[in-house]
Amino acid sequence: MKTAPKKSPLRILLLGGTTEASALAEFLAGAPNVSATLSLAGRTTNPPASTLATRIGGFGGIAGLSHYLRDQKIDLLIDATHPFAARISANAVDACRACGVPLLAVERPPWTPVPGDDWIEHDTVETAIAALPAEAQSVFSGLGRQAIDALRLAPQHRYLIRVVDPIELPPDLWHCELLTARGPFRTGDDARLFADYDIRYVLSKNAGGSAAYAKIEAARQLGLKVHIVRRPALAARTTVQSADEAMAWISQHHRSRSDLGV
Ligand code: NAP
Numbered sequence: 001m002k003t004a005p006k007k008s009p010l011r012i013l014l015l016g017g018t019t020e021a022s023a024l025a026e027f028l029a030g031a032p033n034v035s036a037t038l039s040l041a042g043r044t045t046n047p048p049a050s051t052l053a054t055r056i057g058g059f060g061g062i063a064g065l066s067h068y069l070r071d072q073k074i075d076l077l078i079d080a081t082h083p084f085a086a087r088i089s090a091n092a093v094d095a096c097r098a099c100g101v102p103l104l105a106v107e108r109p110p111w112t113p114v115p116g117d118d119w120i121e122h123d124t125v126e127t128a129i130a131a132l133p134a135e136a137q138s139v140f141s142g143l144g145r146q147a148i149d150a151l152r153l154a155p156q157h158r159y160l161i162r163v164v165d166p167i168e169l170p171p172d173l174w175h176c177e178l179l180t181a182r183g184p185f186r187t188g189d190d191a192r193l194f195a196d197y198d199i200r201y202v203l204s205k206n207a208g209g210s211a212a213y214a215k216i217e218a219a220r221q222l223g224l225k226v227h228i229v230r231r232p233a234l235a236a237r238t239t240v241q242s243a244d245e246a247m248a249w250i251s252q253h254h255r256s257r258s259d260l261g262v
Contacts, residue, residue: 011035
């Protein structure tokens with residue numbers, strides 16, 4: 001009896017750094033006839049462990065990513081980075097176009113205000129910080145480590161800054177406090193935290209998803225104003241909203257590729 005020729009594995013590059021990417025990594029690690037690599041920027045010191053082969057660090061812009069796609073003979077790129085990771089996402093669009101590699105982006109829906117929310121929306125981290133009141137306040141910053149320098153735009157406030165990894169605050173931010181914690185967070189915990197620190201304002205990116213939503217719910221419970229940063233605009237690309245949808249899309253892509261005998 002003749003055996004069917006063995007199909008070459010589907011080679012996937014998964015850009016990560018999110019809970020969706022972690023779920024997809026586990027899915028791809030167990031998927032038959034798939035050879036996938038998870039790519040992380042290397043921003044956090046202890047990223048969640050993955051069973052998938054992992055590379056860490058930037059590619060070197062569009063040219064570097066294009067070189068990687070060609071060199072590694074990547075068949076499909078999945079961008080499951082954070083909605084605020086605009087540079088790598090733009091690079092992925094350009095590199096995939098240059099190399100003729102299909103691109104799928106996982107983009108969780110943004111949060112939308114519900115009754116009881118008191119939001120002011122901003123286009124940038126800087127405008128959100130600059131919009132805080134003139135008189136000194138206790139402010140919670142959930143904007144992340146990369147936004148710490150911008151807090152100098154409104155230095156009169158006492159900031160409680162939550163980050164994933166311990167870092168040293170610059171000396172001129174001596175009046176701020178650093179809190180090291182990795183989500184997911186719980187609403188009750190964040191509400192207690194805000195009450196303990198007498199927080200009056202919350203700074204947040206519109207990250208979407210559930211892991212970081214606790215601060216938004218806690219602010220609602222306590223009647224706090226939230227200065228929230230809108231997402232950066234990204235180039236048009238094929239997009240799904242969740243890891244589950246991405247898994248279905250990949251399986252479909254894999255099937256049609258096999259049907260073509262690739
Ligand atoms: P970014 O501004 O879009 O990217 C800056 C540079 O970092 C990119 O040009 C690329 O360097 C490198 N890079 C980013 N993500 C990468 C990845 N997954 N694999 C390899 N290189 C990557 O990104 P960012 O805002 O700094 O975010 C960095 C990482 O943290 C991302 O993986 C993102 O998912 C995660 N994250 C970001 C946020 C946020 O608020 N921005 C929040 C949570 C998690 P080269 O140009 O040299 O390739």
